[in-house]
Amino acid sequence: MKKTLLAASIIAATMSTLSITSCSDSKERESPKSSKPAKEVPTSSKESGGLKIAFIDMDSVSNNYDYQKDIKAKLEASQKQAESTLNAKEQALKTRYEAFQKKALAFQQKASKVRSEAEQAALEPEANALKNEEAAIAKLEQDYQKEQAKLSQDFQEQFTNHTKAFNDTIEHFLQEYGESNGYDLLLGKSASTGGVLYGKPAYDVTTDVIEALNERYKSYKK
Numbered sequence: 001m002k003k004t005l006l007a008a009s010i011i012a013a014t015m016s017t018l019s020i021t022s023c024s025d026s027k028e029r030e031s032p033k034s035s036k037p038a039k040e041v042p043t044s045s046k047e048s049g050g051l052k053i054a055f056i057d058m059d060s061v062s063n064n065y066d067y068q069k070d071i072k073a074k075l076e077a078s079q080k081q082a083e084s085t086l087n088a089k090e091q092a093l094k095t096r097y098e099a100f101q102k103k104a105l106a107f108q109q110k111a112s113k114v115r116s117e118a119e120q121a122a123l124e125p126e127a128n129a130l131k132n133e134e135a136a137i138a139k140l141e142q143d144y145q146k147e148q149a150k151l152s153q154d155f156q157e158q159f160t161n162h163t164k165a166f167n168d169t170i171e172h173f174l175q176e177y178g179e180s181n182g183y184d185l186l187l188g189k190s191a192s193t194g195g196v197l198y199g200k201p202a203y204d205v206t207t208d209v210i211e212a213l214n215e216r217y218k219s220y221k222k
Contacts (some may be wrong), residue, residue, distance in 0.1 A: 055187040055196045057206040064210045067217045071162040082151040089144055100133050
């Protein structure tokens, strides 16, 4: 019996994607507006040629935003539950298949010694029982494979939905953050996507953004 489990490489790949998600392709849905405005960043160090600009390290936001941590915890729990379900069913199927193999081998040995039609007729009930058991095991394996595919699809859907909610939250928050703090331009810095290669610390508002995001998420969870 061929062993079939959730593809760990697929799950690992999707889980790792969470740690590098940026805010470039999203709209707000998940969090309510915070009653407390984002902490104002001093404007004197943020002026450049008449424009008020700042940059944000999106990798740091992804690693330190509490909502992101909750997403990863939920996905890991879902992964473990799916693996536990499949492992239990796979073991039960394996045990039944091994028992069938022993019965089939014993039957073959008896059949090889048949010398008359009467002896052959006596073995027919056992032969039919083995055929029925073989068909039942084949059906169980098909059901197992279907459930494996369903659990894998469910996991992918959870990942997609959580990631979209995360991205939606970030983009909508940064729109509000930029407007409420009077920025003309907010830039994103990420090791995976490039963007800002260098910026003076005075233009870095990452810490302020993370604090505001977590404060907002905390109020959402209440």
